[in-house]
Amino acid sequence: MKMQKSDIINILVDRGYSVFDLYHNQIALAVKKENLLNDLIFLRSIGFEHLSFITAVDFIDEGEFEVVYHIWSYTHKIHILVKVRVDRNNPVVPTVIDLWEQSQFYEQEVHEFFGIKFEGNNDLSPLFLENWVDIPPLRKDFDTREFSIRLYDAEVDGGDR
């Protein structure tokens, strides 16, 4: 049974979440790490049953990572972003692999590129990078231009080739 976006925002605010209204079919939600699985199960029970993507943002000035879960509902046609903040020095997040099986690949990718550990997921082997010995490359303190200049002899503005 289809609910409007304002009804969903009212339900979530009544339960005590902080909700942001982004777009005509997009809502953002900020949750705490300890309650993450219960929140996702609650969202699944009111009709948000499709996990589209899991990604992360590096807030290097505040010293935190933010893991974002994109969840979509077929009945309400609303897109929810669930954001969780973790500490940058020891990033550990519980895994959602028992709720949605496709999150196995998303969590592998986030672990490979950001270094975030998902406890409960026992196969976090790399997918894309072979023989990688540096820090995870999508962090903000990894200078990718300097890396390319050192390893591949890249030249700014193409050089004289």
Next chain:
Amino acid sequence: MMAVLRVFLFSLFAIFIGLLFMGIGRKVIARIQLRYGPPFYQAFLDVGKLFSRKSITHNFVMDLGMVMSLGGLLATMLFVPIAGHVAIKTSTNLIVIMYLMAIGYLGMAMAVAASGNPNATIGVSRALTMMLGYEVPFFTVMLGLIIVNGTSSLELISQSQAGSILNWNMIRFPLSFIAAEIALQAMMGEKPFDAMIAPAEIASGPMVELSGKYLGLAFLTHAVSIFVETAIIVNLFMGGASNIFTFVLKQFEIYLITVFIEAVFPRFRIEQAVKFLWTVPMGIAVLQLILILLK
């Protein structure tokens, strides 16, 4: 001495005509697809380039298998009458010809099994299954013609159609001709029955590990097989010919029908192809056989 010279000349003629047909076939397909297409002598250039490359071989069995396939097909060609001339002047028995044609496939299977690539093994199993498919209607057609003429010698069958064009087996037994045309499409390995080659699926099947000179031998084998199979159909249904020029022209007509069908059809799966070949052409051939027996 004269026999050796005759064999050599016939082989050269078969290879030359086969490569010419392949080149003209490519040009016809290109024109159907509204492009210009390669020059008509393109197959000669391809074979010349292939023989000048370095080739990589795995073991002795691969060398032997490729030579055996070309040799088997050339041996088949020696027994087929071309406008009345035969390279080896013994009987031109049809059963012997069909039996010898299997040596070509078996030689290629041997060479390919020695290369050790799983794509090649899949391709060879498909080729042998396809052979199982097309032999059944083709032998039924041949049985009908042998019963009518009372002999299984190709030369006598082609001579019994002398006279006017209404004497040709193509006009007297049209159902056999249709069944034989469909079986011919599978014999030559052209679409819609080319699951054997299938370049996008199994990386060109049996020829996946052949490079350089071996691929050149595979091309020559294909050229000679075109020549032999169209010659058999011309002798069976269009009455042979009195001179070589008319014979080659009739072969070309049969080959053009094959090319036209190939240019517009996609590909059957192997089990669909065998099921089709065992029902539709077989049914037409059996119908013709019943009509012959009732007369």
Next chain:
Amino acid sequence: MQELKVEKKRSCIDNVIDFFRQRSIWMLHYCTGCGAVELPPSMTSRWDMERFGIGPMATPRQADVLLVTGYVSLKTLKRIIRTYEQMPEPKWVLAFGSCTVNGGIYWDSYNTITNLAEYIPVDITVSGCMPRPEAVMDALQTLMKMIQSGEAGAYKKYKENYEYYKANQDRVLKKTVPILGQTPKNDLEGKNEDAKE
């Protein structure tokens, strides 16, 4: 690296063999990157490539030309080297697009190489992002002329300078020391402290 010396005198047999080789080039139907979208227009009715005798073949054992179209990541580079070494001689390499010359628009990425000529020897480079089918045909015509005159001998360079190419390939593919000097354990104590000068 030594330059290839072009022989001045070419015998009649060489001329005939090169005539055969230039009129029937077979390319490997392996589309590396985004530049491969320019190949179907060159093969179909409008800019017909088959009238020069050029056609696609399915396996590296049967192909003459390896077309490296577009960007080359590290995973692709390993497979391209293996494919190149599987082709029998004589073989040629055509590098398409600006990404193989100086990195193109991905020059500062951690995963794509910037100069293909350091890893496998390249005969002709076509720049552009993407090169139009007319540029593709022009490159193939130039390749045909180079084959006839004997200049397209880059595959010999690979055998003579094998240590140079292998050193470059190992430097990129088999990394053992962190390039920027930050190991994953070092970084967890805050900002990096060493070796980023």
